[in-house]
Amino acid sequence: MTCQTVLIHTPDPGVAIDEMIRVARPGGLVLAAEPNNVASALIFDSLNFHDAVDEVIARVRLQLTCERGKAALREGNNSIGDLVPGLFVARGLRDVAVYLNDKTNPLLPPYETPEQRAMLEERTDLNDRDFWIWSRADTRRYFLAGGGRDTEFDALWSIAVGGSEKVDKAIAARTYAGVGAGIGYLIAGRKPEAGAA
Numbered sequence: 066m067t068c069q070t071v072l073i074h075t076p077d078p079g080v081a082i083d084e085m086i087r088v089a090r091p092g093g094l095v096l097a098a099e100p101n102n103v104a105s106a107l108i109f110d111s112l113n114f115h116d117a118v119d120e121v122i123a124r125v126r127l128q129l130t131c132e133r134g135k136a137a138l139r140e141g142n143n144s145i146g147d148l149v150p151g152l153f154v155a156r157g158l159r160d161v162a163v164y165l166n167d168k169t170n171p172l173l174p175p176y177e178t179p180e181q182r183a184m185l186e187e188r189t190d191l192n193d194r195d196f197w198i199w200s201r202a203d204t205r206r207y208f209l210a211g212g213g214r215d216t217e218f219d220a221l222w223s224i225a226v227g228g229s230e231k232v233d234k235a236i237a238a239r240t241y242a243g244v245g246a247g248i249g250y251l252i253a254g255r256k257p258e259a260g261a262a
């Protein structure tokens with residue numbers, strides 16, 4: 066029984082895991098591939114590696130506050146992967162194991178692989194729609210639900226999505242380099258055999 070980047074969207078991942086366990090056969094594997102997305106706020110690229118500490122912290126604060134707010138609104142938690150191994154154990158799954166996805170999506174000059182071209186197209190599309198991780202409206206809604214102050218939002222949004230022109234220029238000059246890393250877990254557990262103690 067498998068899910069991938071689904072538990073992050075559920076209001077109560079424990080309920081979804083309960084259901085996965087219910088439909089798995091006794092002795093069968095239950096697998097979840099789920100991320101910790103807030104960690105991406107501390108992955109740097111060639112342009113922001115030396116940003117002021119306060120600016121980095123502001124990006125982390127915005128993202129984490131929004132994630133907390135989104136979860137409080139019961140729209141899911143984008144970093145739930147950190148909790149899934151414990152949720153598996155708490156529900157009686159056996160042999161719980163946690164693996165780390167080693168896939169990266171580097172964006173490196175001359176940006177000519179099909180994946181890199183697709184990433185640049187996606188980037189243009191997101192820029193055109195004033196979209197960060199979420200739309201600006203959703204980001205504000207999550208920020209406020211997470212306890213952020215309305216008066217702070219515009220400045221934090223500028224820090225989060227600002228610098229976009231700098232990135233565009235660096236890409237045009239073939240100097241931009243990003244590692245494209247993220248934390249994605251694969252969590253495995255086994256449903257006990259029927260009658261197992």
Ligand SMILES: C[S@@+](CC[C@H](N)C(=O)[O-])C[C@H]1O[C@@H](n2cnc3c(N)ncnc32)[C@H](O)[C@@H]1O
Pocket residue numbers: 068069070071074075076
């Ligand atoms: C990022 S997609 C992942 C799709 C697929 N597993 C994959 O990896 O390509 C997230 C999926 O979660 C589903 N989803 C969103 N909210 C959900 C909820 N509250 N309960 C169950 N599924 C949900 C969506 O329909 C969507 O199919």
